[in-house]
Amino acid sequence: MAELGRHIDIDSYGRHRPTRKIEGPDLGTQTKIETIGRYHFCLALENSIAPDYVTEKIFDPLLAGTVPVYLGAPNVGEFVPANSYIDATAFGTPAELAAYLRHLLETPRDYEAYLAWRSRPLPESIASRLPLLETPAKCRLAEFVYRRQQQGQGRSSGWPTLPFGAVSFVRSKLRRWRMAR
Known part of the structure; x- marks a missing residue:
C-alpha cells in the first residue's frame, strides 16, 4: 500500500496509516459500505494469502458498487464473479498497478x-454456495470439526494440533504466561 501510494493518492480510513476520517457518526458496516461506494476502487487486502481465505474485504466493495483491487486468496475467482475485481498480483510493480488504475479512470468503458x-x-x-450461508458460521465450523473427528482426523494423541x-x-503460551504473572 505504501509503495502504491507513491504513484496514486490513497485515502485510508482504517487504523493503519489513516489519511481520512469518517465524517458524522460511524454506524459500522453501513458507514463502511457508504464510504467505499464513493470511490471507483477499494484496496481489498486480506490478512493472509492462502487458498480459500476470502473475507468481507472483497465482498464489501462489490456490495458498495466499486471495484476491489484484491490481494489475497489465489483462488478468489471461485468466490466472486469473473472480471469483478482487479488482481493486484497480475502487475509486476505497484507503479504498473497505479498506471492501470489511471487508465481505467480515463477510459470509462x-x-x-x-x-x-x-446486471447478469x-x-x-x-449461486450454489449461497445456501451454505443460511447456516451460521459457528455451526458450520462445529459440523466440520465433528465430521473430521468421525473420519479419524481429529486429535488422537492428546497433544494439541498446531495450526x-x-x-x-x-x-502464544509464553505471552499468556507473562500476562498471568
Whole structure:
C-alpha cells in the first residue's frame, strides 16, 4: 500500500496509516459500505494469502458498487464473479498497478466492464454456495470439526494440533504466561 501510494493518492480510513476520517457518526458496516461506494476502487487486502481465505474485504466493495483491487486468496475467482475485481498480483510493480488504475479512470468503458457482472445472473458455481450461508458460521465450523473427528482426523494423541506451527504455539503460551504473572 505504501509503495502504491507513491504513484496514486490513497485515502485510508482504517487504523493503519489513516489519511481520512469518517465524517458524522460511524454506524459500522453501513458507514463502511457508504464510504467505499464513493470511490471507483477499494484496496481489498486480506490478512493472509492462502487458498480459500476470502473475507468481507472483497465482498464489501462489490456490495458498495466499486471495484476491489484484491490481494489475497489465489483462488478468489471461485468466490466472486469473473472480471469483478482487479488482481493486484497480475502487475509486476505497484507503479504498473497505479498506471492501470489511471487508465481505467480515463477510459470509462474499460472501467464499466468491471461492473457488468451486476446486471447478469450469478454464475452457478457461486449461486450454489449461497445456501451454505443460511447456516451460521459457528455451526458450520462445529459440523466440520465433528465430521473430521468421525473420519479419524481429529486429535488422537492428546497433544494439541498446531495450526499455526510450533513456534507460534510456543510464543502464544509464553505471552499468556507473562500476562498471568
